[in-house]
Amino acid sequence: xxxxxxxxxxxxxxxxxxxxxxxxxxxxxxxxxxxxxxxxxxxxxxxxxxxxxxxxxxxxxxxxxxxxxxxxxxxxxxxxxxxxxxxxxxxxxxxxxxxxxxxxxxxxxxxxxxxxxxxxxxxxxxxxxxxxxxxxxxxxxxxxxxxxxxxxxxxxxxxxxxxxxxxxxxxxxxxxxxxxxxxxxxxxxxxxxxxxxxxx
Numbered sequence: 532x533x534x535x536x537x538x539x540x541x542x543x544x545x546x547x548x549x550x551x552x553x554x555x556x557x558x559x560x561x562x563x564x565x566x567x568x569x570x571x572x573x574x575x576x577x578x579x580x581x582x583x584x585x586x587x588x589x590x591x592x593x594x595x596x597x598x599x600x601x602x603x604x605x606x607x608x609x610x611x612x613x614x615x616x617x618x619x620x621x622x623x624x625x626x627x628x629x630x631x632x633x634x635x636x637x638x639x640x641x642x643x644x645x646x647x648x649x650x651x652x653x654x655x656x657x658x659x660x661x662x663x664x665x666x667x668x669x670x671x672x673x674x675x676x677x678x679x680x681x682x683x684x685x686x687x688x689x690x691x692x693x694x695x696x697x698x699x700x701x702x703x704x705x706x707x708x709x710x711x712x713x714x715x716x717x718x719x720x721x722x723x724x725x726x727x728x729x730x731x
Contacts, residue, residue, distance in 0.1 A: 548613060551615050
């Protein structure tokens with residue numbers, strides 16, 4: 532169950548990232564679902580290890596690469612969308628907790644309580660982001676003037692180096708499955724980067 536609600540959370544973040552910058556979610560829905568599920572799977576296998584603190588960082592890197600290579604935003608735009616998406620979701624979840632429990636201290640560690648918060652915040656986040664898009668509220672995605680020379684090539688090389696480095700770390704910790712899910716996600720990003728380069 533925790534994986535299901537975590538996936539809903541992740542999907543809500545991606546909805547905010549896309550809709551706030553005037554991108555239609557349905558055009559990227561399958562890509563987003565795949566990346567969210569792969570992120571959750573690698574996070575699940577890392578959660579009980581000494582590397583659990585890396586999992587949120589990996590999710591943020593995945594999100595930036597998703598917006599850069601799949602959605603085709605320049606790096607500045609990708610970073611801006613990820614910051615707004617995660618910050619917006621965190622703020623929304625904070626408000627949900629305050630309304631439900633009166634304070635952060637009122638949120639106990641019971642699994643069903645956390646699931647309730649994830650479920651409510653996820654649904655509200657997706658609906659809220661969709662309404663922003665429907666009523667034309669959001670930011671323009673005109674970031675083309677902020678592209679720096681060889682940005683895509685540099686990002687691709689960095690993504691590959693990051694993949695190799697983290698894969699070695701995961702393998703050394705015997706986190707083979709987490710490494711496999713991570714490499715599949717990174718392969719998707721590199722595939723889109725290469726395909727777009729070929730099209731251009």
